[in-house]
Amino acid sequence: MSKKSSKRNLQYCAVALAATMLCAGAAQAGPRIEFGDDGGFVQIDLKGQFYLENTSLGGGNDGKENRTDLHFMRNRLGLTGMLDETWGYKFQTCGNTGTTKNPFMYTLSQQDTDWNDRDIRIIDAYAIANFNEHINLKVGLTKIPLSRANLDDCFAPLSQDRSMFVYSAYGSSPAKFSRDLGGVAVGRFFNDRLTYFAGIFQGREGTSQTAIPYAPNYPNGAPNKIMGAPATTSTAPKTNLEYVARLTFDFLESEGGSGYQGTYFGEKKILNIGVGGAFQPQAAYKNTQNVYWLSDGTSSTTAPGPATTSSVTKVTTMANTSKGTVDYSAIAVDGMFEYPTAFGVPTITAQYLKVDFEDAYLTASSGDKLAVVSGMNGQKEGFYTKVAHILPFKIGGMGKLQPYALYENWRFAHLLGVDGQRIEQIGGGLNYYITGDQRVRLTAEYLKTDFSKKMAFVVPGASTPGVASGYVKDVNSFDTFRMMLQVVF
Numbered sequence: 001m002s003k004k005s006s007k008r009n010l011q012y013c014a015v016a017l018a019a020t021m022l023c024a025g026a027a028q029a030g031p032r033i034e035f036g037d038d039g040g041f042v043q044i045d046l047k048g049q050f051y052l053e054n055t056s057l058g059g060g061n062d063g064k065e066n067r068t069d070l071h072f073m074r075n076r077l078g079l080t081g082m083l084d085e086t087w088g089y090k091f092q093t094c095g096n097t098g099t100t101k102n103p104f105m106y107t108l109s110q111q112d113t114d115w116n117d118r119d120i121r122i123i124d125a126y127a128i129a130n131f132n133e134h135i136n137l138k139v140g141l142t143k144i145p146l147s148r149a150n151l152d153d154c155f156a157p158l159s160q161d162r163s164m165f166v167y168s169a170y171g172s173s174p175a176k177f178s179r180d181l182g183g184v185a186v187g188r189f190f191n192d193r194l195t196y197f198a199g200i201f202q203g204r205e206g207t208s209q210t211a212i213p214y215a216p217n218y219p220n221g222a223p224n225k226i227m228g229a230p231a232t233t234s235t236a237p238k239t240n241l242e243y244v245a246r247l248t249f250d251f252l253e254s255e256g257g258s259g260y261q262g263t264y265f266g267e268k269k270i271l272n273i274g275v276g277g278a279f280q281p282q283a284a285y286k287n288t289q290n291v292y293w294l295s296d297g298t299s300s301t302t303a304p305g306p307a308t309t310s311s312v313t314k315v316t317t318m319a320n321t322s323k324g325t326v327d328y329s330a331i332a333v334d335g336m337f338e339y340p341t342a343f344g345v346p347t348i349t350a351q352y353l354k355v356d357f358e359d360a361y362l363t364a365s366s367g368d369k370l371a372v373v374s375g376m377n378g379q380k381e382g383f384y385t386k387v388a389h390i391l392p393f394k395i396g397g398m399g400k401l402q403p404y405a406l407y408e409n410w411r412f413a414h415l416l417g418v419d420g421q422r423i424e425q426i427g428g429g430l431n432y433y434i435t436g437d438q439r440v441r442l443t444a445e446y447l448k449t450d451f452s453k454k455m456a457f458v459v460p461g462a463s464t465p466g467v468a469s470g471y472v473k474d475v476n477s478f479d480t481f482r483m484m485l486q487v488v489f
Contacts, residue, residue: 030078030489038084045078045092046489047155053482057457063472073161073484074154078124086131090138092124123179134187136258143179143259144168145186145197145246146276147332149351149384150178151259156438158262158349158386158404160429160445160484165410166353166384168278169328169377170204170242180242192254196247203242203280204328207233210370212315213416213456226304226312231290231367234317237282237325246332248274255336263347263402265390265437266340276332283328284357284372285319288365317365326358326373345390347404352383361414374414382410382423388431398436404429415455422452441486450477 030045051073058067075095082088126140145151149166171180182201188194209232248255251271255264264270293299295311304312336349361374373379388404395401405428415421429445455475 040083043080047074047076048487049073050485051482053480056479057472057475086129088128090124090126090128093120094123095120134189136186137183139183141179141181142184144171144201144244145184145199146244146278146330147351147353148260148274148334148336153259153261155486155488156261158347158388159406160443160482163384163408165382165408165423166351167377168330169355186258193250197245199244201242201244203240204283205236205239207235208371212366229312229315231315231370232317233367233372234285234288234319237285240281242278242280244278246274246276248272263388263390264338265400266345269340270336270338273335278330280328282325284326284360284368286326286360287320287323287363288317288368289320290365291316291318315366317367326360328357330355342392344392347388350383350385354381355379369414374412376415379413380410382408384408400433400436402431404431418453418455424450439488443484445482447480448477451475
């Protein structure tokens with residue numbers, strides 16, 4: 001072999017290692033086009049997840065009958081280009097054609113009016129600079145490296161999908177949680193056992209809008225006809241940056257990559273412990289109040305009485321700046337253990353997450369409660385744990401079976417009109433890796449979700465006398481059975 005060929009092969013290896021570190025940890029890579037003498041390439045990735053789901057809510061006139069949905073959870077096209085072993089760029093789109101998903105169940109898409117179920121959005125777009133094993137950069141739109149849960153490859157989770165409850169407060173992705181505009185540095189020390197992440201992101205800025213949900217006695221005893229009115233949040237007090245840091249240590253073999261896999265199929269011995277934190281100063285106002293706008297053009301900061309609630313057209317939030325602001329902070333602790341044995345491959349993973357807004361939900365307006373300081377990604381505390389075991393035999397030459405179980409417990413400061421809501425979720429399932437890896441996968445899963453206080457959900461078309469159309473009330477729990485076909489190319 002010539003010196004030139006040897007050098008080129010070394011360059012290709014360096015580029016492959018760097019791409020593995022920073023291109024979000026896909027378990028398998030798509031086709032690659034190589035070019036030039038400096039190890040340049042362009043890689044194409046196609047990925048899809050097709051779901052069948054039956055939920056014990058969502059059907060019938062009252063919304064309390066079973067409902068079955070077929071939909072895509074994710075459709076992705078990704079491009080990764082490296083000029084050489086140092087410089088490159090990542091670009092990825094995602095769509096979820098079909099039924100759209102809220103945190104707990106499914107609501108009908110509006111394909112008959114605006115075809116929004118065909119939306120394709122950019123979820124990753126960042127420059128890559130791989131200088132050495134100690135410092136590698138991503139600059140652009142990328143994942144927030146707060147927790148293992150957020151860095152888990154969503155095409156390689158241990159269960160059918162990542163937890164519904166683990167996302168952080170702010171971001172620039174369509175759902176406003178897992179990704180943001182900014183820069184992330186990643187590096188390794190001590191034989192790749194110690195890994196750090198350091199990020200600076202845009203964080204919260206501007207306003208957002210959401211619909212007021214059904215809630216008993218909301219607001220201040222007024223009838224529930226106000227539900228469904230659009231609520232606009234207060235503005236950000238200051239456009240301060242958000243700071244995120246994460247540190248992990250591998251006690252056995254190095255886990256590698258800047259993203260994680262739900263299982264490594266016994267190819268590695270893993271014991272990884274990680275801690276992370278996030279902070280944005282003056283992220284929200286401490287005291288805010290509603291401004292109710294009526295159809296006649298008038299407005300008031302006093303909750304409307306029974307005679308006028310039906311004419312509320314929108315609710316905006318006004319900040320009482322004399323009462324100060326609150327900081328956003330979060331802390332995450334997580335871990336994974338996997339060890340190959342003669343009896344198969346056991347896996348255990350867990351995540352703890354606490355998000356804090358200094359109890360601002362107690363003095364916040366409707367809009368800020370829903371989308372700024374509380375809600376699904378606002379002030380909360382909880383954890384999950386998952387256990388699985390790859391069985392010590394194969395099906396059809398390559399196929400592997402992996403039964404699993406999961407448990408989650410979360411307390412939300414305020415969720416859909418309810419203070420101090422606690423959610424407990426228990427479930428289990430079976431992964432069938434048809435090709436022996438994540439490329440072609442079938443998963444069947446059962447989930448039972450319980451609430452400590454009664455909840456209400458949007459159910460398009462449902463109508464209950466005396467209550468506005470589109471809500472099912474008094475939900476204590478629901479069951480879900482779902483299946484997934486995944487193909488990664």
